[in-house]
Amino acid sequence: MPLHERAGGIGRLERAGTAAAAVAENILAVALILAVFLNFANVVGRYMFATTIRGGDEVEIYILIWTAFLGAVVVSWRRQHLRMDVLIRACPRRLRRIAAVAELVVTLAVSVFVASQSVAYVMLIFRIDARSDIAGIPTWIAHVAVTVGFVLMAAIAALRGSALLFGVGGEADAQDAAPPTPVEQPRS
Amino acid sequence: MTIALGLVPVVLLLIGFPIFLVLLTGVSVALIWVMNVPLAALHQNLFGSINAYALLAIPYFIYAGELMGRGSVAQRLVDFMQGFTGSVRGGLGVTTVGTATLFGAISGVSAAAVATVGKVMYPAMQRAGYPSAFSAGLITAVGAIDIIIPPSIPMIVYGAAAEESVPRLYAAGIIPGLLIAGLLSCYVIWYAKRRNIGEVESLTWSRIWRGFCRGAWALGAPVIILGGIYGGIFSPTEAAAVACVYAIFVTMLVFRELTWRDICAAAGATAIFTAQILIIVSCAGLFSWVLTVNQVPAALVAWLQHSELPAWMFLLTVNILLLFVGCFLDPLSAILLLTPLLIPLVKALQISTVHFGVVMMVNLAIGLFHPPFGINIFVAQSVLGIRLETIYRGIVPFVLLYLVALALITYVPDLSLAGMRLFFD
Secondary structure, eight states: OOGGGSOHHHHHHHHHHHHHHHHHHHHHHHHHHHHHHHHHHHHHIIIIISOOOTTHHHHHHHHHHHHHHHHHHHHHHTTOOOBOOHHHHTSOHHHHHHHHHHHHHHHHHHHHHHHHHHHHHHHHHHHTTOBOTTTOOBTHHHHHHHHHHHHHHHHHHHHHHHHHHTTSSHHHHHHHHSOOOGGGSOOO | OHIIIIIHHHHHHHTTOBHHHHHHHHHHHIIIIIOOSOTHHHHHHHHHHHOOGGGGHHHHHHHHHHHHHHTTHHHHHHHHHHHHHTTSTTHHHHHHHHHHHHHHTTOOOHHHHHHHHHHHHHHHHHHTTOOHHHHHHHHHHHGGGGGTSSSOHHHHHHHHHHTOOHHHHHHHHHHHHHHHHHHHHHHHHHHHHHHTOSOOOOOOHHHHHHHHHHHHHHHHHHHHHHHHHHTTSOOHHHHHHHHHHHHHHIIIIISOOOOHHHHHHHHHHHHHHHHHHHHHHHHHHHHHHHHHHTTHHHHHHHHHHHHTOOHHHHHHHHHHHHHHHHHHSOHHHHHHHHHHHHHHHHHHTTOOHHHHHHHHHHHHHHHHHOTTTOHHHHHHHHHHOOOHHHHHHHHHHHHHHHHHHHHHHHHOTHHHHHHHHHHHO
16 A cells, blocks of 8 residues: 555655645746746847846746756655666565665765755855846845755655654555656656 | 765666766765865755756757647648658658657657657558557657757757757757658668558649648747757747747647646646756766866876777777667766766767767667667557567667667768758858
């Protein structure tokens, strides 16, 4: 049984996480459409009115950066990260489970490390009030996407790790934790 | 350092860790235990690698393709192609190749072409008497052209990793893409004539005109993208954004097939796909910086100069490496992992980075449908409902054709560079 169908604290957290991922996806979708029309408006403005929206490019790049790091959180939640999983999928279930646990531990450790370095950097540029060149937007708004992304990825790894360690899922969760099938992988 | 940047990433890659985590773990180990640099560089490089206007073209091109693929665009492109190819024996197979190539000039996402074109063409080819294995092999193979023909998402990623101009790469991809399409078409015609498959219809202006009228709106997207970029009207990013607005206009207001809900759903799917790519771009940028700071590329160049490896031998070695890697790794990850290591060697041997980019694309395109793990094989299996064995049997001649094209493209650089010179010299 997948974790989100279970009763109890972990199950509730899983359901909340799934809902939050859907909300994040919708926010990113609206932001992407906004970025597209902002770019289009700049093209039209340049050719028809000899003017562009001040700082439009900067807003688009900020949206791209948030898409990368907040989107990566959604991708982590749905276990859709790109990976070379040919070998591990051919391994016995026990070995897959060990690899899945190792992945969660490494994700947690690396994410905490990156988030701690990132938060220090964001605090610095927040204090000096660094701003973008054209629109004058505070740059911490874009930089904090890195922090948020890795903090949430660490939280996901901690949640999944605790579910595995405290035996909430057993064998079924090892399968949940296994990499996705090839068709679920993104398509280049 | 060898452990941090060599052993750790390779081991984690082999046990199936996400690519971004493979890179980030190697860098973290190097930064904590080996290197003596300010740790602020970690955040600066993660952020700086994707803080680039040119990378906006990735989500925009994906979005334009996602929108165009959700309606009847594939069927309209088929109608357009059929107007020309219906008079040739094997015309339906040639239509499949032509439609996938045209779709590639809109989308740049290979699996989308396999799914979209396959759904329309596989039943039609079955009805016309083409064997299942042949049809499945053709449909699985033609999608790979999409990462060579502009606008190609992997080319944007290569451009960022190799610091090469995307419009120059796009221009260089046109002739190789058409060469592969031509080779596939010739084989399809030869196959159909030998087995007497399909019916031949007379070529008339009215058929061509009807096909053109059906496909005109769909054909507008590649005209805007390529015409805009090479007419000097738009940058690639702007061309992609204009193509998105055009796709919204056509699918919502002209074809009346998509609603705002569909437009948002396509945007959501695009955002998530973009995140899958960009988190690796970000970590690969950081990994590349660590390699450079530790003079790994310089050491590789020194080794290459010491070994006196000629350019043709280097290209042969790289082709074998990329074909092998492409069988297990998706093109974007392969580009981001290998480009920082290979580009210094390419430059040292005075090989054009544009030509090398196209060679890399063709290699990784083959990996997309090469048995046993090419992703397009699984897409075709899932969308067309065909057994894997059938696809494997059908794919072999097409792998061989791509290898012939790869040899030509690798050792005749003018095939790539002529397109670039046409637009930029």
